[in-house]
Amino acid sequence: MVAGERGSSSPVFNHFDTIRSLFLIVSSMNFSIQKTSWKKVRTTSVAFFQSEEKRGIRATIKGLGRNSVGSAAETLLSAGDMAGKKDELLVLYPKRSEASAKRLFLVGLGKADKLSLETVRRGAARAAKKAQGMKSKSLAIMMPTVKGASGAEIAAAVVEGVMLGLDKFDKFFKKEEAKVPVENVIILEDGDSLHGSTADEVNAAIEEAQLIVNATIFARMMENEPSNNKYPETLANWAKEVGREHTAVKVTIFGPKELAANKMVGILGVNQGSVKEARFIIMEYRGAPKSDTAPVVLVGKGITFDTGGISIKPAAGMGEMKGDMSGAATVIATMKSVASLKLPVNVVGLVSSAENMPSGTAMRPGDIL
Numbered sequence: 001m002v003a004g005e006r007g008s009s010s011p012v013f014n015h016f017d018t019i020r021s022l023f024l025i026v027s028s029m030n031f032s033i034q035k036t037s038w039k040k041v042r043t044t045s046v047a048f049f050q051s052e053e054k055r056g057i058r059a060t061i062k063g064l065g066r067n068s069v070g071s072a073a074e075t076l077l078s079a080g081d082m083a084g085k086k087d088e089l090l091v092l093y094p095k096r097s098e099a100s101a102k103r104l105f106l107v108g109l110g111k112a113d114k115l116s117l118e119t120v121r122r123g124a125a126r127a128a129k130k131a132q133g134m135k136s137k138s139l140a141i142m143m144p145t146v147k148g149a150s151g152a153e154i155a156a157a158v159v160e161g162v163m164l165g166l167d168k169f170d171k172f173f174k175k176e177e178a179k180v181p182v183e184n185v186i187i188l189e190d191g192d193s194l195h196g197s198t199a200d201e202v203n204a205a206i207e208e209a210q211l212i213v214n215a216t217i218f219a220r221m222m223e224n225e226p227s228n229n230k231y232p233e234t235l236a237n238w239a240k241e242v243g244r245e246h247t248a249v250k251v252t253i254f255g256p257k258e259l260a261a262n263k264m265v266g267i268l269g270v271n272q273g274s275v276k277e278a279r280f281i282i283m284e285y286r287g288a289p290k291s292d293t294a295p296v297v298l299v300g301k302g303i304t305f306d307t308g309g310i311s312i313k314p315a316a317g318m319g320e321m322k323g324d325m326s327g328a329a330t331v332i333a334t335m336k337s338v339a340s341l342k343l344p345v346n347v348v349g350l351v352s353s354a355e356n357m358p359s360g361t362a363m364r365p366g367d368i369l
Contacts, residue, residue: 029166032186033194043184045102046103047131047140047141048104056112061077064104068093069099072092074253086109089105102136108123112161115146115147120154121160123160124158126159140187143194151196152204155187166182167220218336219332225320232277232354235325235328235329250285254281266369272361273357274305274354280351281352285335285345296345296348297347298348300349302353303325304324305356305357309357310364
């Protein structure tokens with residue numbers, strides 16, 4: 001059931017189509033896992049992670065083998081130009097006879113005792129950005145070892161790092177040249193083990209990570225959209241888009257008529273100074289085995305722009321108020337993620353959305369609603 005909706009000539013919908021197309025481009029990235037040598041994998045770039053300790057760096061150099069890149073790495077180490085420090089990224093170029101890849105990335109992760117899934121995420125992000133900057137359509141990443149983490153967890157961290165690292169809200173930027181996206185990412189393991197995980201477990205973790213990150217990127221896009229393209233009606237349309245994509249999510253929208261009928265005077269009062277109409281969004285997902293299981297309820301603030309109304313906020317930082325609906329974006333994207341993962345829970349998402357503007361009709365301090 002969708003209530004209180006009406007047509008609009010707002011430019012929002014064209015911009016929403018752009019957001020949707022960007023979202024589909026990001027989500028089309030292909031991830032896979034291969035158990036093979038870095039020399040044999042068919043890719044244009046290969047990334048190795050190394051921590052800030054000579055023993056680990058020596059292990060990386062040994063893995064490179066007795067060839068031009070192994071010698072180059074030895075030279076860098078001897079000169080003190082390679083230390084595995086955090087944010088370090090060096091590029092080596094193997095000969096055609098040595099490997100299929102055109103280039104190798106040696107990605108520093110910092111102190112070995114501080115190595116975690118988060119440092120792997122950040123390292124994967126840097127490798128992916130470097131690959132894209134060098135117009136590499138494919139990237140292979142050697143699976144690192146993280147104490148206490150399974151191969152499935154490590155693979156998920158790599159996927160999250162790559163996708164989030166490449167995400168960029170740049171639809172309003174002038175494009176100087178066409179972007180060459182990273183289309184294929186291969187997680188490499190050249191040993192017999194996947195760090196305690198089976199291939200099926202790793203592949204399942206990769207798929208799950210993609211679904212979660214897609215929802216995260218959707219939330220980022222909603223938050224980053226400027227407020228002249230983003231109104232309460234827009235948030236309602238984004239929620240409905242999730243409902244169209246996932247039939248398990250029921251979306252109900254209250255417009256001004258329903259808000260008044262249900263005496264939801266708070267949201268109407270906040271929205272009183274705006275020419276845009278308020279919305280209240282209800283998203284329901286029922287995945288629990290028992291339909292009467294109590295749901296998890298998520299509540300998100302959806303003020304698409306908050307000037308402070310008559311009690312206007314300082315000018316400094318006012319532009320950041322476009323993000324005052326980030327709670328709403330989080331709830332809408334979480335409902336998308338929950339449905340994508342088919343979680344066995346009942347979840348309800350609630351979003352109260354208004355635009356808080358100063359005008360002759362704005363609510364005054366001291367008013368009684």
